[in-house]
Amino acid sequence: MRSDNRLPGWAAALIGLVTGAVAVGVSLLAAGPVKASAFPVVAVGDAAVDLAPAGLKDFAIRTFGENDKPVLLAGILAVMAVLAVAVGVFAARDLRYGLAGLAAFGAVGVAAVLTRPGAGPADVIPTVAGVAAGAIALRVLLRRASAARPDDARPEETGPPVMRAGRDRYAVNRRGLLTGVLGGAAVAGVSGLAGRALSSRSEVSAARAGLVLPRPAVPAEPIPAGADLRIRGLTPFVTPSRDFYRVDTAIVVPQVDPRDWTLRIGGMVDRPVELTLADLLKRPLVEADVTLCCVSNPVGGPYAGNARWLGARLADVLRDAGVRSGADMLLSTSADGWTCGTPLDVVLDGREALLAVAMNGEALPVDHGFPVRQVVPGLYGYVSATKWVTEIKVTRFDRDTAYWTTRGWAEKGPVKTQSRIDLPRDGARVPPGRTVIAGVAWAQHRGVDAVEVRIDGGPWRRARLAEAPTADTWRQWVVDDWDAVRGRHTIEVRATDATGRPQTARRAPVTPDGATGLHTVTVTVA
Numbered sequence: 194m195r196s197d198n199r200l201p202g203w204a205a206a207l208i209g210l211v212t213g214a215v216a217v218g219v220s221l222l223a224a225g226p227v228k229a230s231a232f233p234v235v236a237v238g239d240a241a242v243d244l245a246p247a248g249l250k251d252f253a254i255r256t257f258g259e260n261d262k263p264v265l266l267a268g269i270l271a272v273m274a275v276l277a278v279a280v281g282v283f284a285a286r287d288l289r290y291g292l293a294g295l296a297a298f299g300a301v302g303v304a305a306v307l308t309r310p311g312a313g314p315a316d317v318i319p320t321v322a323g324v325a326a327g328a329i330a331l332r333v334l335l336r337r338a339s340a341a342r343p344d345d346a347r348p349e350e351t352g353p354p355v356m357r358a359g360r361d362r363y364a365v366n367r368r369g370l371l372t373g374v375l376g377g378a379a380v381a382g383v384s385g386l387a388g389r390a391l392s393s394r395s396e397v398s399a400a401r402a403g404l405v406l407p408r409p410a411v412p413a414e415p416i417p418a419g420a421d422l423r424i425r426g427l428t429p430f431v432t433p434s435r436d437f438y439r440v441d442t443a444i445v446v447p448q449v450d451p452r453d454w455t456l457r458i459g460g461m462v463d464r465p466v467e468l469t470l471a472d473l474l475k476r477p478l479v480e481a482d483v484t485l486c487c488v489s490n491p492v493g494g495p496y497a498g499n500a501r502w503l504g505a506r507l508a509d510v511l512r513d514a515g516v517r518s519g520a521d522m523l524l525s526t527s528a529d530g531w532t533c534g535t536p537l538d539v540v541l542d543g544r545e546a547l548l549a550v551a552m553n554g555e556a557l558p559v560d561h562g563f564p565v566r567q568v569v570p571g572l573y574g575y576v577s578a579t580k581w582v583t584e585i586k587v588t589r590f591d592r593d594t595a596y597w598t599t600r601g602w603a604e605k606g607p608v609k610t611q612s613r614i615d616l617p618r619d620g621a622r623v624p625p626g627r628t629v630i631a632g633v634a635w636a637q638h639r640g641v642d643a644v645e646v647r648i649d650g651g652p653w654r655r656a657r658l659a660e661a662p663t664a665d666t667w668r669q670w671v672v673d674d675w676d677a678v679r680g681r682h683t684i685e686v687r688a689t690d691a692t693g694r695p696q697t698a699r700r701a702p703v704t705p706d707g708a709t710g711l712h713t714v715t716v717t718v719a
């Protein structure tokens with residue numbers, strides 16, 4: 194199989210790239226009807242997220258924000274492109290080397306796919322199909338491109354004329370290569386697009402659209418008119434679902450069919466139960482306004498949002514199962530295997546800890562945990578807000594650990610009091626005169642009692658607080674009597690919670706249990 198007609202490097206590289214593209218396209222097509230996590234590129238990405246050191250998540254969020262996943266996927270594709278070029282170059286020497294390289298690719302893909310939670314044997318099909326298609330493409334492309342040198346041309350060969358590269362050593366059948374490359378690119382493109390279409394025309398979004406939500410047995414009070422100061426540029430009191438921040442480890446979010454969904458509750462309980470969605474919707478549903486925030490939110494950062502949730506009380510569901518004494522933690526697991534440890538006493542203390550089915554009057558968006566997620570006021574998301582939740586084990590902190598706590602984050606994650614300046618923006622230029630300073634502050638479940646602002650290190654001045662329906666949401670605040678004079682000015686904010694504790698000015702990083710410090714912006718008045 195050794196070829197005497199060495200292809201020029203560029204041709205071998207091109208063949209490798211097209212081979213890789215065919216493999217990726219065909220595996221995406223094969224994964225379409227299976228599931229996203231069986232697409233090896235995504236599986237490798239998911240595995241990389243899980244294996245990455247804790248500091249890297251933090252770095253990724255800080256650097257790329259909510260684009261961290263597209264950036265990771267682009268990185269993986271770039272690495273694959275380099276490896277594909279290598280496959281092409283080796284295959285040009287000897288097809289067997291190229292095939293061995295493809296097989297190694299496939300082995301990594303199969304390993305990644307099989308280590309995904311809930312993976313079954315059928316999940317390797319997309320990888321195997323992709324590698325097989327890649328192998329065929331590699332063979333065909335090499336055949337088409339390799340031109341027989343005139344001295345060893347066999348008589349029956351009647352193909353297009355042999356083009357010889359400048360240096361005599363290399364020969365390439367350019368037309369054969371070109372048509373092969375175009376054909377390969379077409380196969381890759383069509384199968385990739387078809388695969389994407391298959392997976393996005395998902396039954397889950399149709400089922401979500403068809404879900405009929407019961408009326409709340411315990412409706413929330415209407416949001417007071419004074420909760421939203423309606424100042425342009427100020428974060429609205431209710432975050433529209435499409436603008437709600439998203440933080441999770443899923444590269445492609447789990448598609449959970451509500452008809453198959455169940456929630457198993459076991460561990461230290463008297464009566465393990467398994468609820469269907471219909472069971473859950475039969476329970477009295479409670480509506481609650483709750484502000485969620487992420488422990489990875491830097492001071493002044495965007496990872497907080499406020500929504501009206503509808504769900505069953507988690508405490509009632511647990512009481513039905515009969516929690517045994519000695520338990521102090523709920524270990525919840527999502528459909529994609531992510532886990533979360535929530536302090537049991539917090540869930541049972543009477544606050545509106547929910548198994549939520551709706552957000553802002555609609556079934557949960559798939560990105561935010563459809564069909565069911567946890568919402569617990571007063572705890573950071575990583576210890577409370579399990580999306581796509583499928584299992585809750587009643588257990589103990591000294592027996593079980595969860596996804597982030599095994600990666601250096603604190604076991605318990607009570608939300609720290611925070612305040613943020615939305616207006617004026619950091620670095621803004623504003624004209625002299627009356628200038629509005631406004632933002633939001635949160636101390637979920639304790640409530641915000643005061644917000645103060647200080648300019649250029651001067652005296653603290655009280656901000657006017659907007660109303661808040663409960664202690665579980667953030668509060669808007671405004672200072673509207675600042676007479677800004679020309680020059681550069683620094684504005685700081687601090688909140689005091691309803692227990693009377695002012696927010697600490699001491700700066701702490703997000704790890705291990707949430708950032709502290711005062712949000713500070715600098716503006717130029719000119």
Ligand SMILES: Nc1nc2c(c(=O)[nH]1)N[C@H]1C(S)=C(S)[C@@H](COP(=O)(O)O)O[C@H]1N2
Pocket residue numbers: 437438439440441442443485486487488527528529531560561562573574575578579580581
């Ligand atoms: N299944 C699952 N649920 C999860 C996470 C996750 O990675 N996987 N991340 C948690 C974290 S860290 C936060 S801050 C919240 C964010 O919820 P949101 O994406 O709806 O804003 O979800 C929590 N629930």
Ligand SMILES: [Mo]
Pocket residue numbers: 440486487488489573574575
């Ligand atoms: Mo988070």
